[in-house]
Ligand SMILES: Nc1ncnc2c1ncn2[C@@H]1O[C@H](COP(=O)(O)OP(=O)(O)OP(=O)(O)O)[C@@H](O)[C@H]1O
């Protein structure tokens with residue numbers, strides 16, 4: 115008799131578990147429904163065209179992998195850290211792109227970190243006010259800002275005019291159409307993308323931790339090195355990833371401010387398409403995409419997705 | 429200003445605690461006075477609690493001692509040395525923060541090693557001291573865990589371990605048990621107390637829980653609006669409250685408002701509307717004719733109807749409410765003149781019980797009431 119009631123209870127329990135599972139599944143469907151409009155939009159107007167464009171690499175003008183051939187046939191070498199690396203003109207463009215993206219990322223970090231630190235140290239209301247100055251560039255188009263740099267850096271630009279007028283130079287400096295101009299323009303655009311994630315993470319760092327470290331005998335330099343810096347690393351990772359990946363795809367700024375040698379991949383792609391070499395353009399775009407995804411994967415593998423996109427938990 | 433009477437001399441293993449002296453300390457934030465002329469003399473090895481409601485300046489006082497806030501006036505001395513010019517990281521004062529402030533990116537072992545590394549102590553010595561202090565707080569072998577892998581009570585113990593490992597002469601604790609449930613809190617109160625007896629370190633403890641303060645402290649400084657209202661041992665504060673605030677904040681109190689009619693030796697006569705003349709020990713500083721309140725604890729009032737002894741204040745009233753709480757009954761008595769008294773009567777044979785609406789005569793010894 116006792117065993118019988120026990121069995122009944124067991125069956126009852128299973129029924130209950132099944133009911134809960136059913137409820138949970140219904141809950142999950144609700145979230146799917148919420149996501150649906152955005153997903154449909156992205157697939158129709160983003161996923162499909164991108165896929166259509168990229169697949170051209172494999173059939174335009176004729177099916178096969180010949181679009182990738184120019185990338186792997188070596189024609190020259192470059193010197194890097196004392197090594198002679200065989201490289202062709204196209205790979206060289208990828209190389210320059212990576213270089214520019216790396217320099218822009220590092221300099222943005224060096225410039226942005228102290229700004230974010232300062233912003234996170236003042237009161238929230240003052241920080242909001244100061245944040246406007248960080249964000250103003252966001253509200254101005256990249257094109258306008260790049261032209262503004264041309265006005266500043268050109269042969270008859272403000273800087274050269276001033277130098278000549280002051281008698282410091284007898285002939286104008288070559289500033290425009292140099293790598294330096296590309297760096298200036300891109301860093302200017304990228305700084306907010308570095309500062310914002312840094313600031314978000316730094317704001318989340320409990321100030322009591324810094325006080326505690328001081329209380330335990332750490333002078334300010336040690337408090338920064340041992341406590342603040344490690345806790346701000348998720349912001350560093352997020353900011354660097356964002357800036358680096360965005361930099362890989364830059365087009366207008368290097369086109370307007372760079373010299374003949376400062377060709378980035380997106381400029382090369384645009385050039386191929388304007389020559390109606392859709393297939394080769396698609397192949398270049400595909401390689402750039404794979405490069406970006408690879409770097410993203412490397413970042414998250416080394417640091418963990420949670421550390422890149424999670425905030426500093428205290 | 430005298431050094432507190434109770435200098436404890438238990439066996440110390442961490443060396444003696446330091447004497448701490450607040451000399452007319454004031455802290456203003458613009459127009460807000462967070463701490464107002466606080467003077468407090470804490471003997472070496474003493475356990476002193478700052479007790480007060482939210483915003484009374486407890487944390488600010490600790491922060492000034494730890495060096496994170498600078499007083500706008502006054503000076504703090506540790507062992508007779510003024511500390512204003514000493515930066516926080518050279519003060520050698522341990523602190524347990526309210527939210528523990530354990531470094532989330534470091535293991536328990538690394539957290540505890542941190543103050544030792546800052547003092548350039550060798551690796552093997554650090555390992556040994558870490559092991560010892562974890563043993564002391566009852567969490568041996570927890571070196572490898574991260575703070576978020578610990579329960580609230582365990583985090584609290586690690587915070588204590590980290591604050592003690594470098595042998596500070598003063599330990600500050602800002603509501604260290606505030607985030608824990610009642611049972612764990614009571615358990616840790618006793619543990620902290622035992623630790624204090626063992627180490628002999630001077631402890632300044634902050635809480636707004638009066639029971640906690642009474643259980644743990646050698647002396648309690650009751651703070652209100654940035655001032656110390658009264659400072660004394662738990663029994664002193666409970667039995668001899670000097671102000672109405674102290675009488676209300678520590679334990680439960682009745683107040684009968686009246687006017688001091690006259691003084692007769694050590695006894696003052698209070699005229700209360702509808703209650704006639706009540707007697708209380710006289711306190712200096714209250715002039716005859718000035719308004720005064722007579723305060724008496726609920727458990728010191730007896731309900732009886734068999735005559736009045738000469739040493740009792742007695743009044744007649746009506747039972748307005750009764751609550752049965754198991755070990756006692758709690759009566760609210762409405763008095764003629766509109767004032768009310770709360771009294772607690774033990775639940776045992778021989779103690780008469782009353783119902784709502786009954787007439788009741790209550791009395792209390794003249795020695796058991798105070799003027800505030
Ligand atoms: N940085 C500050 N700026 C302005 N006012 C402050 C600042 N810090 C504290 N105060 C004020 O000083 C007073 C005392 O604050 P304090 O933190 O010392 O109170 P507390 O006794 O610790 O209270 P709680 O029990 O809530 O922790 C409060 O009125 C508070 O608003």
Ligand SMILES: [Mg+2]
Nearest residue numbers: 486487488602
């Ligand atoms: Mg506080």
